[in-house]
Amino acid sequence: MKIAIASGKGGTGKTTLATNLAAYLSGSTRIILADLDVEEPNSGLFIRGERIFREDRYKMIPRWVEKDCTFCGLCQEVCNYNAVLNLGTQILIYPELCHSCYACSELCPTDALPMQKQKMGVLNHYRNGNIDFIESHLDVGQEQAVPLIEQTLKYLDDKFPDDSIVLLDSPPGTSCPVIEATKNADRVILVTEPTPFGLHDLRLAVETMEKLGKDFAVVINRDGTGNKGVEEYCKKKKIKIIARIKDSRQVAEIYSRGELVYDKVDDFKESLEGVKDYIVNMRG
Amino acid sequence: MKEIVVISGKGGTGKTSLTASLAFLSGNNAVIADCDVDAADMHLLMSPDFGYREDFYSGQVASIDTDICTSCDLCREKCRFDAIDKVNEKYIVRELDCEGCGYCARICPVEAISMNDQYSGQFFISKSRMDNTLVHARLGIGAENSGKLVAKVKKEARKIAEEENKDFVIADGSPGIGCPVISSLSGADFVVIVTEPTVSGIHDMKRVYELVKKFDIRVSCIINKYDLNPEITSEIMKFIDSESIIHLGNIPYSKVFTEAVTKGITIMENGDKEMAAIVTNSWSKIREYIDD
Numbered sequence A: 001m002k003i004a005i006a007s008g009k010g011g012t013g014k015t016t017l018a019t020n021l022a023a024y025l026s027g028s029t030r031i032i033l034a035d036l037d038v039e040e041p042n043s044g045l046f047i048r049g050e051r052i053f054r055e056d057r058y059k060m061i062p063r064w065v066e067k068d069c070t071f072c073g074l075c076q077e078v079c080n081y082n083a084v085l086n087l088g089t090q091i092l093i094y095p096e097l098c099h100s101c102y103a104c105s106e107l108c109p110t111d112a113l114p115m116q117k118q119k120m121g122v123l124n125h126y127r128n129g130n131i132d133f134i135e136s137h138l139d140v141g142q143e144q145a146v147p148l149i150e151q152t153l154k155y156l157d158d159k160f161p162d163d164s165i166v167l168l169d170s171p172p173g174t175s176c177p178v179i180e181a182t183k184n185a186d187r188v189i190l191v192t193e194p195t196p197f198g199l200h201d202l203r204l205a206v207e208t209m210e211k212l213g214k215d216f217a218v219v220i221n222r223d224g225t226g227n228k229g230v231e232e233y234c235k236k237k238k239i240k241i242i243a244r245i246k247d248s249r250q251v252a253e254i255y256s257r258g259e260l261v262y263d264k265v266d267d268f269k270e271s272l273e274g275v276k277d278y279i280v281n282m283r284g
Numbered sequence B: 001m002k003e004i005v006v007i008s009g010k011g012g013t014g015k016t017s018l019t020a021s022l023a024f025l026s027g028n029n030a031v032i033a034d035c036d037v038d039a040a041d042m043h044l045l046m047s048p049d050f051g052y053r054e055d056f057y058s059g060q061v062a063s064i065d066t067d068i069c070t071s072c073d074l075c076r077e078k079c080r081f082d083a084i085d086k087v088n089e090k091y092i093v094r095e096l097d098c099e100g101c102g103y104c105a106r107i108c109p110v111e112a113i114s115m116n117d118q119y120s121g122q123f124f125i126s127k128s129r130m131d132n133t134l135v136h137a138r139l140g141i142g143a144e145n146s147g148k149l150v151a152k153v154k155k156e157a158r159k160i161a162e163e164e165n166k167d168f169v170i171a172d173g174s175p176g177i178g179c180p181v182i183s184s185l186s187g188a189d190f191v192v193i194v195t196e197p198t199v200s201g202i203h204d205m206k207r208v209y210e211l212v213k214k215f216d217i218r219v220s221c222i223i224n225k226y227d228l229n230p231e232i233t234s235e236i237m238k239f240i241d242s243e244s245i246i247h248l249g250n251i252p253y254s255k256v257f258t259e260a261v262t263k264g265i266t267i268m269e270n271g272d273k274e275m276a277a278i279v280t281n282s283w284s285k286i287r288e289y290i291d292d
Helices: A014-025 A075-078 A104-106 A147-157 A176-182 A195-211 A229-237 A251-257 A266-283 B015-029 B075-079 B103-107 B145-164 B181-183 B200-214 B228-244 B255-264 B274-290
Strands: A002-006 A031-034 A052-060 A084-087 A089-094 A115-128 A131-138 A165-169 A187-192 A217-223 A240-244 B001-009 B030-034 B052-064 B084-087 B090-091 B115-125 B133-139 B168-172 B190-195 B218-224 B246-251
Touching: A002 A014, A014 A131, A014 A165, A014 A187, A014 A217, A014 A229, A014 A266, A014 B246, A031 A147, A052 A147, A075 A084, A075 A104, A075 A251, A104 B103, A115 A147, A131 A147, A176 A195, A176 B030, A187 A195, A187 B200, A195 A217, A195 A229, A217 A229, A217 A266, A240 B255, A266 B015, B001 B015, B001 B052, B001 B181, B001 B274, B015 B168, B015 B274, B030 B145, B052 B090, B052 B145, B052 B246, B075 B084, B075 B103, B075 B145, B090 B103, B103 B115, B115 B145, B145 B181, B181 B200, B190 B200, B190 B274, B200 B218, B200 B228, B218 B228, B218 B274, B228 B246, B246 B274
Parallel strands: A002 A165, A002 A187, A031 A131, A031 A165, A187 A217, A217 A240, B001 B168, B001 B190, B030 B133, B030 B168, B190 B218, B218 B246
Antiparallel strands: A052 A115, A084 A089, A115 A131, B052 B115, B084 B090, B115 B133
């Protein structure tokens, strides 16, 4: 059972919710937390543990074998990403543009473009009591987050039974990385804040989840600031608001130090109850 | 003409509020580009007129003509993105998974697969209430190629700035370190990193700085909510100093950001003189260093 924690806008509190929820739920059950925001993974700053596994992650790109090449130009013709260039005397490959579709490699009449591994990032698996924490981070300069997110999800599927509770800390936005992170989730929790920015980006996130056909609910963070726009929007769209986390400088300060909040601020912990109910009644 | 890009690595640091404030300060002297096409928010503070709009197509998506398809399964076998599915004995393309490589269309023995241009979003050129032009966009849901849309926004902004003899392009960059932010940074002259003194703020700032270093760009930094955690603020100051990053200023933890956003105005216009002075001073520093 996978629960993705996502948001349109960045900085609304996805990681705060994901890490605190993981720690809170781990008091009574086993929890798997995965940080899929591979561009800027932060959950690991809050959930630490003993590292039990670490592995470099690769994507596949073509390698040019000069002696086999006839410069027929088919590779350049079939590449829809302009990642292969036939200069007539040399084949240039741009790994950052390559999507690993294998077309050039498999269609090359002389097998002059075998696919080979290129490192794109690292996956780490930590354990801390009842929490298994998995995070991947993309190497700086790598452009594509999606293949690494995909591999991280595959790691989860291979490693843990289907009935495990898996929390996915997702990347922000509405484009390909967030689709990849949420498309196989059973439920999605959208974290927002009660401002026009929050509302605007929540609308985009809701449209995305509707397009994916997801069951989703909203958590309002920094409640008490801004205006009623998000509340009114959710009411009109009949979207469940499962928790409201009060705006508080104290929470911001605890967060700033890399500490968990739920065991220090009572009403924060109460807010997590609503989220827990949403997850638990899915199980039942 | 110089191009200034505001980025943050981490979301929620006040990047857009600050970019809009720089847009306000530069007024008619700049063209503004909202490169955060995933979650474009600059228009909420700038009241643009959406005067010009066009649909943006980028990349392709496969579609299978089931009348021609012989169910040979070759496309599904070859697709590396698991984008082809067999439903009720019919082959279909899952559009959100298709990356538009065209491999399937090329190898289909009966030519049942066609590649169609993919709608990626809308692109706008607006006059804003700040007496300047805002170039912005809205990425389609789940669209690929946000980097390409960012590149288009930047290119148009640059073109307008040159045609109209403006001194600056000011761009609200994208979060993260992947393709959209790489696209935001390319060709820029000056970057402003907005950070905050939290463990994640400093972590993300260092990561995005690693990326910025790969470009030949002058780097500056502004610390928002500096009084939230004085220890991390001094750690950031040390880092800035050791890397010779230009320090633009420190902004206190303040409700002005939320208040201003709620009213649809910038933090320059919300009546907080101290805040306005810090941002104005940062803008002067940018202008001073950018001409070095």
